[in-house]
Amino acid sequence: MADPNKEDELAGTEQPFVAHLVELRDRLIKALIAVAVVAAVLFAWPGPGALYDILAAPLVAHLPKGATLIATSVISPFLVPLKILLMAAFLIALPVVLYQAWAFIAPGLYTHEKKLVMPLVISSTLLFFVGVAFCYFFVFGQVFSFIQGFAPKSITAAPDIEAYLSFVMTMFLAFGLAFEVPIVVIVLARLGVVSIEKLKAFRSYFIVLAFVIAAVVTPPDVVSQLALAIPMVLLYEVGIWAAQIFIKHTKAPEEGATAADS
Template identity: 45%
Template sequence: MTEENSLISHLIELRSRLLRAVLSVLLVFACLAYFSNDLYQLLAQPLLKTLPVNSSMIATDVASPFFAPFKLTMVLSFFLAIPYVLYQVWGFVAPGLYRNEKKLVGPLLFSSTLLFYTGMAFAYFVVFPVVFAFFTSVAPEGVTVATDINSYLNFVLKLFFAFGVSFEIPVAIVLMCWTGMTDAASLRQKRPYVIVGAFVVGMLLTPPDIISQSLLAIPMWILYECGIVVGSFYSHKEDDEEDEQPESDKSGE
């Protein structure tokens, strides 16, 4: 197989897998579209439970009652389809990986998905009730708390993404240790800087209050420590590398 034909075949496969990934998101969206208002109602529960009596969420834009649930459903469809999307990514890159790389990448894809979902769940069940209760309790007297549904959606999606990505810290550490970028001993020495950095990241990604900042920074620190423990078992060793070729090279011989 010539180099040009090989490139074309790879591009065709890439297009096919991207199409499957997009179709999976659209399929999930089609299944959830009917329940978009119910999904938004579920998302709004942490705030609604903390609002004062006779207070509710509002829509300041004419189209917000339609577009806010629609946007939520689309984003949720992508989140739910992430396992299949990652499977398509895995199917595309797997033939070019060594056997020892396949043994690590598979579990990393699974763990990264699980950690992302865990971060979102932590934000919904732990962070949201605490943060919204704090915000509504400090409202000045005479001020009615009535949050716009579109502003609320943007706010919670930002937190979902922040916590979901932050919970990927162990995966990032394992990859750095495995590739030889760093090792567990070096990461332990950097612990004080990481703790300070975690609070800085929490300050930048969360609302301007110490509660939500700490609720992001402390889990990041704990996950950093977990990543060091796991990463110590995946230290890069030149002597242990296999000399075998990737499957894609073998097939071309």
């Protein structure tokens, strides 16, 4: 025979769970609408083709005179610019997407937890954009110039547009994530996974790790490897400095009281 108390317990928890699912659905729909609206605007102006031209500009500027990018697939001239449009739309709408995620989880957080999460969301977004911008405006020009400088005169460069898109997305992701190093350091320190002292002691090992990561994820040239490894090392130092300040200003009330008593 079923326990009536157990049935009542299940009935009492069903509605809140369904309400959370409904809210999650609404937040996802709003995020998708934001991406779709930005995509529609970009499709109208400047258009998928113009977006690809903007993305390809650093490479085209360093190709030999008269050389262009090529499409080896029949549908590449349509699909590749469309993928770039969707990628650009998502990046531009990312603040709205992250706000919807924040609005969904915020009601379940304490005040000190809100002080912890919101600054991290904003700073991680900005750092990712800075990493992508650094890659596009500085790294690409240096890398393509370096590569073309080694190309034999008998070779006419004609890169494939799909291969270039794959290269660009890999580099954007690598530099965007690399610039998240301070956020990772802050979170690890704030959660108590590692102490500030251990982070400082790990400094020399992280330098080696940064160069290993740069060697793996970037093209086999010194310029791009240094352009990724050096910012990672500098951002690690920034993360240690920021973690000390962040921990001080985001303590829970009981943590502050304990510290005062001791």
